Amino acid sequence: MSKKERFENMFFKQIQQHGDNFSYILADENTKEAAVVDSSFNATELIRIIKTNNFKLKYVINTHGHSDHTAGNVELQSIFRAKIVAHKLSKVNFDIPVVDEDMLNVGKVAIKVLYTPGHTVDSICLLMDNEKLLTGDTLFVGECGRTDLPGGNPKSMYDSLLNKLSMLDDSIEVYPGHDYGPKPSSTIGEEKKKNYTLKPRSLEDFIEFMSQP
Numbered sequence: 300m301s302k303k304e305r306f307e308n309m310f311f312k313q314i315q316q317h318g319d320n321f322s323y324i325l326a327d328e329n330t331k332e333a334a335v336v337d338s339s340f341n342a343t344e345l346i347r348i349i350k351t352n353n354f355k356l357k358y359v360i361n362t363h364g365h366s367d368h369t370a371g372n373v374e375l376q377s378i379f380r381a382k383i384v385a386h387k388l389s390k391v392n393f394d395i396p397v398v399d400e401d402m403l404n405v406g407k408v409a410i411k412v413l414y415t416p417g418h419t420v421d422s423i424c425l426l427m428d429n430e431k432l433l434t435g436d437t438l439f440v441g442e443c444g445r446t447d448l449p450g451g452n453p454k455s456m457y458d459s460l461l462n463k464l465s466m467l468d469d470s471i472e473v474y475p476g477h478d479y480g481p482k483p484s485s486t487i488g489e490e491k492k493k494n495y496t497l498k499p500r501s502l503e504d505f506i507e508f509m510s511q512p
C-alpha cells in the first residue's frame with residue numbers, strides 16, 4: 300500500500316476540551332485501531348469520539364509524565380483496556396516502555412518515537428507516517444518548553460531542538476502539547492523560520508538564552 304493511500308485512511312484529530320492542553324487521537328479507519336497521545340483533561344471528548352467511531356483504543360501514549368498530560372490515562376485505560384506507553388525513564392505507570400527510534404503500529408499507521416529530553420528527562424516526540432510530529436512540551440508553535448522544572452535540562456533541550464527536530468523535513472506538520480502559539484499547529488519549515496528557540500546558535504548561547512526570565 301502506498302504512503303498516500305495509508306494517509307487517506309488515517310483519522311487524526313486535535314482535541315482541546317478543558318484548559319490549554321491538546322490531546323490527539325489517531326486511528327486506522329480500516330482496522331479501527333486507535334491511539335490517544337496525551338489524554339490530558341480531555342478524556343470525556345476522547346471517549347465520545349472513540350465510541351462514536353467504534354474505534355478500538357490500543358495505546359494511550361504520553362509525551363512526558365507531567366500530570367496535565369496524563370490526567371485522563373486511568374479513565375481511558377479502565378474503559379478500553381488500552382496499554383499506557385511512555386519513555387522508559389518516565390514515572391508514569393506505563394505498560395509499554397519505549398526508547399528512541401522505537402516503532403509503534405496502530406493499524407497501518409506507523410508511529411516513530413523520537414527521544415527529546417530537555418523539558419523533562421522522559422520527553423518524547425511522535426512522528427506519524429513521517430508527516431505529522433506530535434511534540435508534547437518540547438516544541439510549541441513559536442516557543443519551546445521550559446527547562447527550569449525538575450528534570451529539565453537546557454543542554455538536552457538544545458540537542459533535541461537544534462540537533463534533532465530541526466533536522467526533520469520542512470514539510471512535517473507540528474502538533475504541540477499546548478495551545479500557546481498564534482495558531483494550533485505549524486510545520487518544521489515554518490518553525491525554523493519563525494520560532495526564536497530554533498534559531499541556530501551555540502550551546503553556550505542557548506543555555507544563556509534559556510536562563511533569561
Ligand SMILES: [Zn+2]
Binds near residue numbers: 418
Ligand atoms: Zn510538561
